[in-house]
Amino acid sequence: MALIVGGLLAVGGAFCLGAEGPAYVVEGQVFDEAGRGLAAVPVVAVERFEHLSLPGLERPAEVREVGRTRTDAAGFYRLDLGSGPFKGRIVLRFGGGPGWDRVRYAPPEEKNITRLLRRRSRAVVNCRVGDAPGWAEVEHAIARAGGPESKRGRILRRHGMPRETLTLQNGAVEWRYPRVTYVFHGDDLVESRRRPAPRQVSRKEAP
Secondary structure (H helix, E strand, O other), rough: OOOOEEEEEEOOOOOOEEOOOOOOOEEEEEEOOOEEEEOOOOOEEEEEEOOOOOOOOOOEEEOEEEEEEEOOOOOOOEEEEEEEEEOOOEEEEOOOOOOOOOOOOOOOOOOHHHHHHHHHEEOOOOEEEEEEHHHHHHHHHHHOOOOOHHHHHHHHHHOOOOOEEEEEOOOOOOOOOOOOEEEEEEEEEEEEEEEOOOOOOOOOOOO
């Protein structure tokens, strides 16, 4: 079955959630690989309409936000979605966006909860957040630098491993990141330099 949305076919919405039905509630916990609850993680529910592509009528999926919250100090959350009706797929998104700790955590995958809500109006959806690729290397580097409160440790915790490390003739060491360079003499941070953002080349300038 398919749903007509804006004159185009939308797939994945073969039923209507919430038509003359109860209010929907989604709750759960977001935690790391050690089982610790993660605080202040954004949790967003969206309704997604995926259109069937027809020749000359290609159109990306439409997304409508239907609920948003953040986890509490123990990682628990609750989303009240109302009674709808929802004619597309209901998807949960965890984390990401401004403030997300990309050095420590990998962005979780979306969760399609449409089938859960079709069976019951109250669903429990937990999310385990895995370590970011390279986190083990960063963690070891922080320990070698004297811990997370040391100058090098704070930089590593904020940016991750430097893209490039250079030893200068005067013995100073540069840690180069895409937008900033840090210069050390021994354990002392002696300079930090912002690097200009790459200039956007317009189509007229492009070769």
